[in-house]
Amino acid sequence: MQSVATLETPATDIAIDVHGLSKSFGSRKVVSDLSMQVKRGAIYGFLGPNGSGKTTTIRMLCGLLTPDSGEGTCLGYNIRTEADKIRRHVGYMTQRFSLYQDLSVRENLEFVARLYGLTSPRRAARDMITRLGLNGREEQLAGELSGGWKQRLALGACTLPSPKLLLLDEPTAGVDPKARREFWNEIHALAADGLTVLVSTHYMDEAERCHEIAYIAYGQLLTHGTVQEVIAHSALITYTVNGAQLNGLQAELAGKPGIDMVAPFGNSLHVSGRDEQALEASIAHYRARSDLTWERSEPSLEDVFIELMNRAQDNFR
Amino acid sequence: MSITPRMAERREPPFGALRRTFAMLVKEFIQLKRDRVSFAMIVMIPVMQLLLFGYAINTTPRHLPTAVLLQEDSDLARSVLKALQNTAYFRFTHQVRTVEEFDNLLQSGTVLFGVEIPRGFERAVRRGEHPALLVAADATDPVASGSAMAALGRITETALMHDRVAGDVVPPPFEVRAHARYNPAGASQLNIVPGLTGTILTLTMLIFTALSVTRELERGTMEALLSMPIRPVEVMMGKIIPYVLIGFVQAALIIGLGTSLFGVPIYGSLMALALLSTLFITSMLAVGYTFSTLAQNQLQAMQMSMMFFLPNILLSGFMFPFAGMPGWAQWIGEALPLTHYLRIVRAIMLKGATLENLRYDSLMLLGLTLFAMTIAVTRFRRTLD
Numbered sequence: 001m002q003s004v005a006t007l008e009t010p011a012t013d014i015a016i017d018v019h020g021l022s023k024s025f026g027s028r029k030v031v032s033d034l035s036m037q038v039k040r041g042a043i044y045g046f047l048g049p050n051g052s053g054k055t056t057t058i059r060m061l062c063g064l065l066t067p068d069s070g071e072g073t074c075l076g077y078n079i080r081t082e083a084d085k086i087r088r089h090v091g092y093m094t095q096r097f098s099l100y101q102d103l104s105v106r107e108n109l110e111f112v113a114r115l116y117g118l119t120s121p122r123r124a125a126r127d128m129i130t131r132l133g134l135n136g137r138e139e140q141l142a143g144e145l146s147g148g149w150k151q152r153l154a155l156g157a158c159t160l161p162s163p164k165l166l167l168l169d170e171p172t173a174g175v176d177p178k179a180r181r182e183f184w185n186e187i188h189a190l191a192a193d194g195l196t197v198l199v200s201t202h203y204m205d206e207a208e209r210c211h212e213i214a215y216i217a218y219g220q221l222l223t224h225g226t227v228q229e230v231i232a233h234s235a236l237i238t239y240t241v242n243g244a245q246l247n248g249l250q251a252e253l254a255g256k257p258g259i260d261m262v263a264p265f266g267n268s269l270h271v272s273g274r275d276e277q278a279l280e281a282s283i284a285h286y287r288a289r290s291d292l293t294w295e296r297s298e299p300s301l302e303d304v305f306i307e308l309m310n311r312a313q314d315n316f317r
Numbered sequence: 318m319s320i321t322p323r324m325a326e327r328r329e330p331p332f333g334a335l336r337r338t339f340a341m342l343v344k345e346f347i348q349l350k351r352d353r354v355s356f357a358m359i360v361m362i363p364v365m366q367l368l369l370f371g372y373a374i375n376t377t378p379r380h381l382p383t384a385v386l387l388q389e390d391s392d393l394a395r396s397v398l399k400a401l402q403n404t405a406y407f408r409f410t411h412q413v414r415t416v417e418e419f420d421n422l423l424q425s426g427t428v429l430f431g432v433e434i435p436r437g438f439e440r441a442v443r444r445g446e447h448p449a450l451l452v453a454a455d456a457t458d459p460v461a462s463g464s465a466m467a468a469l470g471r472i473t474e475t476a477l478m479h480d481r482v483a484g485d486v487v488p489p490p491f492e493v494r495a496h497a498r499y500n501p502a503g504a505s506q507l508n509i510v511p512g513l514t515g516t517i518l519t520l521t522m523l524i525f526t527a528l529s530v531t532r533e534l535e536r537g538t539m540e541a542l543l544s545m546p547i548r549p550v551e552v553m554m555g556k557i558i559p560y561v562l563i564g565f566v567q568a569a570l571i572i573g574l575g576t577s578l579f580g581v582p583i584y585g586s587l588m589a590l591a592l593l594s595t596l597f598i599t600s601m602l603a604v605g606y607t608f609s610t611l612a613q614n615q616l617q618a619m620q621m622s623m624m625f626f627l628p629n630i631l632l633s634g635f636m637f638p639f640a641g642m643p644g645w646a647q648w649i650g651e652a653l654p655l656t657h658y659l660r661i662v663r664a665i666m667l668k669g670a671t672l673e674n675l676r677y678d679s680l681m682l683l684g685l686t687l688f689a690m691t692i693a694v695t696r697f698r699r700t701l702d
Contacts, residue, residue, distance in 0.1 A: 062544050066702055087546045098541035115545050 015040045015165050015196035016061060018072025018079065023056050023065060023219075030056045031219040034070070038198060038212070043191045045210030046200035049309060053219040054200040055095060058167050061198070062092045075164055088116070091158030095169040097150050099157055101143025105134055108142050109157060116161035124160060132156045148179030155183065159190065166190065168199040172206065184209050204302050215305055217312045223304075231304055237279055238272040238299040240265075243292035256282040261307055265300075272303050354617040361624060369631045369646070377464045378641020383430040384411040386419045391439035397450060400472050401432060406465035419453075423498065425674040426660045429455045429462055429640055442490045449494040456497035457667045458508045461638030469495050499667045507582075510575035511662040512635045514568055514594075515655050519601050519629055520622075522564050526605030527618040529556045530697070535614055549697040553690075557602045564598035565591075572666075584669030590662065593675075596682050597658040603689035604654075610696035629655045654689075657682045 016038040023031045031053040038044045048054050059065040061074050063083025071078075077085045099108045109128050113121035129138050132152050137145070142153060151171055158166060168187075172180045184206065191197055191211075199210070207213050207227065214224035223230050241249065246269045253262045253271055258278025263270045273279035287294045299307075330336070349355060383401075387394060401407045407430060413419050422428045433451040441448035452469055454462045472493050500507045533539040542552070572590075575581040583590070605622065612618035630636055632646055633655040639647065650656045657678040664670035664678075672679060 064540065064543055084546065087544060090544070092541070092544040094537065094540045094544075096537040096540075098537045100538055101536065112545070115547055117546075 013040045014038070015042075016044075016072070016074050016198065018061070018074075019070060021057065021060055021067045021070035021072065023053075023060060023068050029219055031060070031067075034216070034219065034221050036214060036221060036224065038196060040196050041191060041194050042211045043187060043197045043199065043209070045207045045213035046198060046216065047202070047207055047213055047305060048200075048216035052217045054216055055169055056219075057216070058092070058169050058198065058200065062086055062090050062167055064092075088161075089164045090167060091161070091163035091165070092167045093154050093158045093169060093171055095173070097142075097154060099142045099150075099154060102141060104139045104141055105129065105145070105153060106138040108153070109160060112157045112160050118161060128156045128160050148175050148183075151175050151179065151183060152186075155186065159195075164195065166195055166197045166199075168197065170200050170202065172201065172203065180206070204300070204305075207301055215308055217309045220312065222308045222312055227301060231299060231301065234299060234304040234307065235274055236260075236272050236299040236304055236307055237274070237276050238270055238297050238303055239279075239283065240295045240297045241269040241271060241286075241292055242267065242295075243289075245291075249286070249292070253283070253286070258282045260310065261303065263303065263306070270297075270300070270303055272299055272307060274307075354612070354620050358620050358624060362627065365624075365627060366631075369628065373632060373642045373646035374637045375641040376460060376637060378461055378638045379405045380408040381406060381430060381461070381465055381640045382410040382428040383407040383432060384413055384419055384422045384428040385409050386413050386416065386431065386433040388434060388436040389438055393439040393442060394434045397434065397472070398432070401452075404465070404468045404472070406468050407432075421674060423453060423455050424664065424668045424670045425677070426455065426664050426668075426670075427677075430465065438491070445490065447491060449492045451494050451496060453496045453498055455668075456500040456503060457663050458634075458638055459500065459503040459505055461640055462497070463503070466495055466497065469493050506575075506579040507667060508663065510571070510579055510581045511666045512659055514571045514575075514662055515597070515633070515658045516630060516635050517571060518564055518568060518594075518598055518658075519655050520626055521567060522560060522598055522601035523605040523608070523622045523626065524619065525560050525563070526557065526602045527608040527612070527622045528615050530606065530609035531612045531615050531618045549694055553606060553694055553697065557599065557606065560602050561595060561598050564602070565595065568594045568598070581666060583666045585665035585671065589672050589675075590665045592672075593658070593661050593665075593679060593682065596679075596686055597654060597661075600654040600682060600686035600689055603686060603693050606693040607689060607696055610693065610698075629653055632656070634659050651681070652685070654682055654685045657685070 014037055016036065018037075019035045021031055021034045022029070034053070034057060046054050046058070056065060060067050061079060063079060063086050066080065071080070073079065074086050075089050077083075077089075079086065100111070103111065106125050106129065109125035110121045113124040118124045126138075129135060134149070134153065134156075137149070142150065145153060155168070155171065158168075166187075172183055175183065180203075187197055187199065188209075199206075201207060210227075212224065212226055213230060215222045215230070223233055225233065243249075246264060246267075250262050250264060250269055253259050253269075258273045258275045258280075259271060259282055260274060261270070261272045263272075271279075271283060273282075283294070286292060385398065387398075398409065402409065411418075411422055411428060413422065419431050419433065423431050431451075431453040433453070435448065435450070438448055438450065454466055456462050456466075470493075497503065530539070533542060572581075572583070576583060604625065608618050608621040608625070612621055628649065632642065632650040633639070633653050634650065635655070639650060639656065642650065660678045661670075661675050661682070664675055
């Protein structure tokens with residue numbers, strides 16, 4: 001017996017497959033020549049600074065924006081011509097809370113269930129309320145919920161029609177750490193059931209919870225792969241410095257040949273560069289200082305991204 | 318203790334209140350400059366009011382459309398018609414042969430007056446039989462018909478000035494019998510109540526829907542809505558239908574109060590009234606919905622509604638007689654759904670008109686509704702492009 005999923009969509013293990021997507025608003029190019037592939041069942045992290053084109057890319061994937069150029073499929077459906085079919089199978093959680101603030105939790109969920117034509121909207125909403133742990137709050141207005149609950153409800157509304165792909169645009173912005181962890185546990189549980197999740201975020205710890213990540217800046221996809229691959233690809237050499245008076249040291253080191261980046265991390269300093277020889281030469285003098293301990297370490301994901309961004313900025317100018 | 322001296326040291330610079338006020342003022346001007354619709358409103362409203370009141374509105378309208386039922390073709394009849402025309406109040410637009418046609422023109426509101434010259438009129442005058450000449454007026458709007466009615470008194474005199482068929486006879490050889498139909502007492506409530514039904518519906522329906530799409534845009538719910546499987550027509554119908562019911566309740570309320578408190582009659586069929594009211598409500602909702610898709614925020618949507626409402630009040634024939642307006646103003650008026658609805662609701666309630674009588678206005682209303690709905694649907698974007 002064939003499953004419904006294979007009947008409806010081409011049998012492929014790629015959920016998102018797009019090539020050369022570009023989009024401009026007026027004279028401003030927001031996304032340029034972006035290609036990406038996301039495997040089915042993967043949690044794909046989408047990272048990049050504000051205004052880098054993450055939201056625009058997500059909107060193009062679900063048919064809310066038409067790309068100026070480029071082709072591709074989402075769940076096997078053409079993003080240009082089959083937006084209607086994509087809408088049916090994709091759950092999109094917008095950056096801003098987009099449920100009706102003046103409807104109750106239950107009414108919001110029932111509305112979504114009816115739009116997607118679920119057979120029993122009432123039961124679907126009731127089941128989702130239980131699943132979200134919102135029992136007892138079903139008659140509360142969505143606008144009155146706290147930030148964390150709002151996010152959970154929004155995720156619940158997205159997953160209500162059993163989508164095959166979730167597009168989450170900065171779902172945890174402004175949510176406390178505990179709610180964030182619960183949110184991610186939920187996302188992992190959904191992915192384990194075979195759902196593909198594309199999630200954009202600014203948080204490095206969240207990036208590390210993804211199966212794969214992509215980094216986008218100035219509308220261009222700069223790197224992608226697993227966290228280890230991205231770090232390895234960066235070819236960045238990082239030293240962690242511990243000691244006193246690191247503030248002065250940071251100012252001294254910055255801008256020396258071979259040193260691309262100096263960033264304080266708590267009581268230590270991360271000194272990174274791509275040119276190993278130049279870096280070693282520049283820090284040699286400081287390594288001799290007795291009040292500092294130098295240790296070669298792996299760059300953090302943040303080091304890698306900031307370095308990428310600095311470099312992209314240079315290219316961009 | 319440590320705070321007070323420091324406060325004293327940071328002395329208030331001179332003209333503090335002035336500078337702060339100035340900062341606020343500069344900011345307001347910058348914001349106003351960016352807000353194009355408000356700016357348009359600041360210019361448009363006075364200009365529109367001035368032009369409309371100055372050029373279009375005339376409370377003692379002349380050249381009113383008049384039908385003639387001429388049952389004899391005599392010199393005297395022609396003199397009488399000439400005299401009527403010379404008053405400048407009457408403009409003969411239709412010449413009819415039967416009483417039915419004559420009544421239909423009056424009932425549908427196509428003409429405001431009808432002049433009937435009976436067969437054997439001249440001969441009766443010559444014989445000194447003192448015959449009567451009928452001038453029937455549509456008195457539903459006392460303002461429109463009033464001055465013309467007053468002018469009728471002097472008609473006999475002027476008609477006979479050049480045609481002294483019967484010499485200088487006192488009393489005059491024939492009588493002009495003016496008949497104010499539909500509202501013989503000239504009660505203005507009779508005209509105002511049906512008119513208010515139209516204007517109140519225009520205002521409320523327009524504002525309700527004008528806000529509906531912009532509200533979703535402003536609150537960010539539109540993005541989620543667009544990403545879900547629902548079509549623009551479905552969104553529009555879903556938003557409009559509840560207000561059709563609300564509009565219906567509103568219309569029933571106004572008409573109900575009008576009949577019970579002011580004794581406004583309903584001579585025509587309630588079914589026809591309900592049907593055409595629904596059509597009118599729909600047209601206003603579609604217009605409001607179109608504004609909603611054009612405006613960037615709820616304030617703009619409100620401003621657009623007000624700018625649309627103003628010519629509706631002035632040019633539809635609600636406040637001032639439609640027939641008294643110059644041609645261009647009448648053309649604008651014909652393009653407004655309210656104009657047609659006012660004629661319809663007045664004709665049905667006060668004159669007992671049927672759908673058959675009101676074919677032109679009903680079709681116009683239907684056409685305008687479909688036009689507005691088409692624009693509304695095509696304006697609604699499926700994407701955020």
